[in-house]
Every structure is written in structure tokens, then in C-alpha cells.
Amino acid sequence: MFGVSQWLIILLIIKLGTSIELGVYTYGIAVIAPLILFMSFGFNTLIVTDNYLEKQTMVMLRCYCLVVTLLFYSAIVAFFTNLTHTSFLLLIVVAVSKLAEAALDINFAYLIKLQKYGEIGLYKISMTCIQLILLIICYVYFHSLTMAVFLYSVIILIMFIRLNIKHLFRAISWSVSLKLLKLGLPLSITLALSSLNTNIPKYILESVSTIENVGIFSSLLVIYSAGNTLFFSIYNYFLPKVVEKKSDTSYLWKVLLTILGLLFTTQLILILVGTNNLSVILQTLFTSSYVHLQKEFMNVIVGSIFVYASILFDLFINAYQKYIYNTFIQLLSVGLVAITSIVLIPYFKIYGATLAFLIFGITVSITKLIISIMIIQRGNI
Numbered sequence: 001m002f003g004v005s006q007w008l009i010i011l012l013i014i015k016l017g018t019s020i021e022l023g024v025y026t027y028g029i030a031v032i033a034p035l036i037l038f039m040s041f042g043f044n045t046l047i048v049t050d051n052y053l054e055k056q057t058m059v060m061l062r063c064y065c066l067v068v069t070l071l072f073y074s075a076i077v078a079f080f081t082n083l084t085h086t087s088f089l090l091l092i093v094v095a096v097s098k099l100a101e102a103a104l105d106i107n108f109a110y111l112i113k114l115q116k117y118g119e120i121g122l123y124k125i126s127m128t129c130i131q132l133i134l135l136i137i138c139y140v141y142f143h144s145l146t147m148a149v150f151l152y153s154v155i156i157l158i159m160f161i162r163l164n165i166k167h168l169f170r171a172i173s174w175s176v177s178l179k180l181l182k183l184g185l186p187l188s189i190t191l192a193l194s195s196l197n198t199n200i201p202k203y204i205l206e207s208v209s210t211i212e213n214v215g216i217f218s219s220l221l222v223i224y225s226a227g228n229t230l231f232f233s234i235y236n237y238f239l240p241k242v243v244e245k246k247s248d249t250s251y252l253w254k255v256l257l258t259i260l261g262l263l264f265t266t267q268l269i270l271i272l273v274g275t276n277n278l279s280v281i282l283q284t285l286f287t288s289s290y291v292h293l294q295k296e297f298m299n300v301i302v303g304s305i306f307v308y309a310s311i312l313f314d315l316f317i318n319a320y321q322k323y324i325y326n327t328f329i330q331l332l333s334v335g336l337v338a339i340t341s342i343v344l345i346p347y348f349k350i351y352g353a354t355l356a357f358l359i360f361g362i363t364v365s366i367t368k369l370i371i372s373i374m375i376i377q378r379g380n381i
Contacts (some may be wrong), residue, residue: 007225011286020087023212040065180311201356217354228311282294307360
């Protein structure tokens with residue numbers, strides 16, 4: 001539901017706001033997301049896969065990292081964007097909202113470790129309802145997206161403080177902290193690079209086109225983002241089980257074949273159902289102004305399915321803590337996306353951006369599949 005809420009937010013901005021607001025909102029997320037992921041140092045995964053991490057250390061480290069992230073982000077948008085004061089303010093509050101969510105993710109990681117998925121679901125549903133209610137109220141009565149995002153940020157920060165009050169403002173071991181940062185750095189780089197795969201096209205679009213086109217492309221990608229949230233939830237559900245049974249080769253093969261079967265079945269259904277109904281789907285999900293983007297939408301859907309499969313292939317790579325493989329995979333795909341974006345987007349605009357995304361999805365999925373097979377066959381590589 002939390003992923004679906006992102007689509008609802010985009011839809012509400014399309015209907016109640018302006019194309020510039022949509023562009024600024026999605027561009028702000030595109031800039032802050034890689035920074036958050038890089039400065040996360042893979043703490044969420046480390047918490048799930050390691051039994052010896054103190055919560056106080058993880059909470060305080062996350063807070064320090066997020067403060068540094070906000071400073072970097074503020075410098076980037078101040079020096080490299082040419083927006084009005086109002087748009088700049090929206091960029092800042094969008095960043096704060098995402099930083100607040102990232103802070104709360106530490107708590108979710110510990111709940112995942114304890115397999116308390118229902119409790120996580122309640123938090124996510126609450127966050128979704130708060131976000132949507134604030135957006136509707138602030139748009140209807142104050143015509144302000146900035147106010148809605150700001151109030152949401154405040155509420156999430158209060159929630160984080162309430163959950164972690166006994167861990168905040170406490171001394172931590174910096175020698176232990178440095179070891180954790182070093183351990184999580186390969187995973188951190190991988191996560192940031194993964195985000196760049198979808199955000200590099202947005203940067204190029206903003207540079208050679210308009211902020212409005214960034215909003216349109218991001219609107220199409222929100223379908224991918226909604227599914228991404230679902231598949232990361234599936235990944236988080238199965239990761240402790242795969243870690244526990246990583247020495248059971250037959251179990252790992254069963255999981256891998258299930259993933260491949262779902263990938264094939266989904267692609268087949270997409271071809272049979274989606275091909276002749278794209279205009280209806282686009283008008284239903286967005287508005288009639290999106291009907292002409294059928295080829296772009298299909299590129300996003302097909303690319304998304306490949307990315308979803310790659311998320312599940314990470315079960316095998318991360319269960320053995322082979323984070324360095326993901327780093328190399330993401331370096332390859334980021335380079336490919338950057339090249340295709342630079343070549344295609346100046347000529348094909350939004351269509352070129354969706355092609356770059358499709359190439360990313362296919363590349364990362366095939367590469368991770370090969371590595372997953374090697375890991376299962378050899379047990380450890």
C-alpha cells in the first residue's frame with residue numbers, strides 16, 4: 001500500500017497541482033534518493049544479517065549520516081539548480097521528508113529481523129494515510145504542496161523520536177562505527193548506484209528538456225516504484241529464511257526457479273493483456289493527457305519486471321554477504337544507462353529516457369541471474 005500511495009500522490013499533484021510542482025517534487029526525490037542510499041551504508045541489510053549490532057549505535061550513526069546528507073543535498077540544489085524561491089523551498093522539504101523516512105527505516109529493519117511484518121504493515125499504512133490526508137487538505141484549503149510535505153516530515157520525525165528516545169543523544173564507540181561504515185560501504189555504493197539507474201535519465205531530461213518532462217517521466221516510473229516497494233517487501237520477508245537455509249542447495253534452486261517462473265508468467269500475461277489495452281490503462285492510472293505515451297509506458301513496464309526479478313536474485317548474493325558483486329553489477333549498469341541517456345534523450349526526450357530504463361532492467365537482471373546460479377552451484381564464490 002505504501003508503494004501505491006506514491007502513485008496516488010503523483011496522481012493528486014497531476015490533478016490538483018501544476019506541471020512545475022510535479023516536476024520539482026519528482027526531481028527533488030531524484031536528487032535526494034541516491035544521497036540517502038549512499039549514506040545509508042547498507043545498515044538495514046547489516047541489521048538483518050548480523051546478530052551483534054547494538055541498536056543505539058545504529059540509530060545514532062543513521063542520524064549523523066542523514067544530517068551530512070541534508071548538507072550535501074542543500075549545497076547541490078543551491079549551486080546546480082536555477083529555480084524560483086518557492087520551488088527551492090519545495091525541494092528542501094521533499095528532501096527532509098525522505099530523510100525522515102530513512103531515519104524510521106532503522107526501526108523497520110529490526111522488526112524485519114524479528115519477522116514482525118504485521119507491525120511494519122501498520123506503520124506503513126499509517127504513513128500512507130497521513131501523507132494522503134495532508135496532501136488533500138493542504139491542496140484544497142491552502143493550495144500548497146510544500147505545506148503538505150513539511151507537515152508530513154514533522155509527523156514522521158516525531159514518530160522516529162518517540163520510538164528511539166532512549167537511543168538518541170548517547171555516546172557510541174567510534175571504532176565500532178568506523179568498522180560498520182567500512183563493512184557497509186560496498187552495499188552502500190551498490191544501493192546508490194541502483195538509484196542512479198532510474199535517476200540519471202531525469203538529470204539528463206532536466207538538462208536538455210524541461211522540468212515538466214521530468215515530472216511526466218517520473219509519473220510513468222511511479223508504477224515501477226510501487227512494484228519496487230512490493231518486491232523489496234518480498235525480498236525482506238525471504239532474506240532471513242534464505243540466510244538460514246543457504247547451505248540447502250535444493251531449497252535455493254527451488255527459490256530461483258520460482259522467481260524465473262514468475263518472471264516468465266508475468267511477461268506472458270503482459271503481452272496478452274496489455275498490448276491492446278494500453279490507452280485504457282494509461283487513462284485509468286493517470287489522465288487522458290498520458291494516452292499518447294503508450295510506447296513509453298510499455299518500456300517502463302517491461303523494464304520494471306526485469307528489475308523486480310533482479311531484486312529477488314539479491315537473496316542469494318546478500319545471503320552470502322557478497323556485496324561486492326552487486327557493486328560491480330551496478331557500476332556496469334550505471335555506465336550503460338549514462339551512455340544511453342546521453343545518446344537517446346536529447347533526440348527522443350521521454351521515449352529515450354524509458355529506453356534507457358529498459359536497458360538497465362534487462363542488463364542488471366541477466367547479470368544477477370548468472371551470479372546467483374554460480375553462487376548456488378558452488379555454495380560460495
